[in-house]
Amino acid sequence: CSRAFSMHPHGVEYLKASEGADYADGVAASDKPGAGVAPGGSFLYKWKATERSGPGPSDADTVPWLYHSHVDEGRDVASGLLGLILVSRRGAGGAEGGGRVGRPPSVDRELVVLFKVFDESASWYLEHNVATYTKGVAAVRERCAADGEEAEEEAPYCEAFAEANMKHAINGYMFDNNPYLTMKVGQRVRWYVLDLGTEVDMHGAIWNGNTVLQQGARRDQLELMPASMQTAEMVVDNPGRWMFKCQVTDHSLAGMIATYRVD
Structure with a gap:
């Protein structure tokens, strides 16, 4: 690594030192060490999941947020420096060993999907x-x-x-080359559907073969805007290999198409 990076979160609470974003805010660099961690350095980010970070009254038991590097936001994200934060309703997260939070007991399967047009001309690579x-x-x-x-x-x-170099991808894969998104008939599957990018990243995530519930509404498509993060719940009842893609025709023709398999 030859340049500084950071971790900037969405949705959670933090102090200035752990904001993880480098911009002209008039704050001395010594007061925001998380704004950019130099090669060979380290920084412990402290984020707090408060009530405002968690699910609302109409939400599923778990909601997703994104984090990403924000030193050079466009180039950092185009290089793949982003990730997922999950916040569960109090008492809804499943317990694993060592105090870790595991899969919520209300679901059998959790799947994370990112719809994004990666601009490889803007990548550090x-x-x-x-x-x-x-x-x-x-x-x-x-x-x-x-x-x-x-x-x-x-x-x-x-x-x-x-x-x-504009790569229309789902989880970084194009033209149905993704590892299978798999599930079984009768399983309760929670999908975390994410979007991050620019004005080109207005997507419609659509499932063939099965439907989802999102905030109490029955749907087969979610509308996504840049930096949107949504939860959808599916009780799988239709076996087969099904299309999962962006409903924007230009995007699916450019590669934003995958499949999921129901056994």
Whole structure:
């Protein structure tokens, strides 16, 4: 690792030192050490799950929140630096050994799915990927020219190359190459459906074959906006291999499509 990163949470309570976000707030760097942890360094973030962090009256017993690096938010997230926080209603979390919270007893299976268009042109891995998987910057520029496009000197990648780097993914996988999302008939499955990104990340997560309950409403699709985090509950009653995708046609055609299997 050659640069600083951080962990910035959504939904939970924290003091300034544990905000994990670097921005022009007039606060001295010494008062916000979690805003960026340098290579080789360490910092203990302290976040508190209060009542406002947990499920509301119409929610399931568990609600999801996101955390992500926020030193260079766009590039950090485009590089995959994000994760999940789960907050359960008091007494609803299942107990495992060592004081850890396990799967809630009200469900048999929990699945986490992230709908996101990863812009690999914004990733910290861009230069590495160009060097590893192409014949180099010059070759990319030549291909751009062959396609009738001119690359810019300060950003030597043309529009077609940039568009090809927009990866429409579910959990980082495209075109139904995901590991199976599996369950059995009769199981109670809780889906945590997440979205993080830009204006392109307006998605419709749709299940074929089965339906879900979300805040008391029967649905087969959830509408997602950037930085939205939702819980949906499914009692599985229809066996088979079923499509699970973004209902925005451009997104599914670009790869935002998966399957889940019911045995």
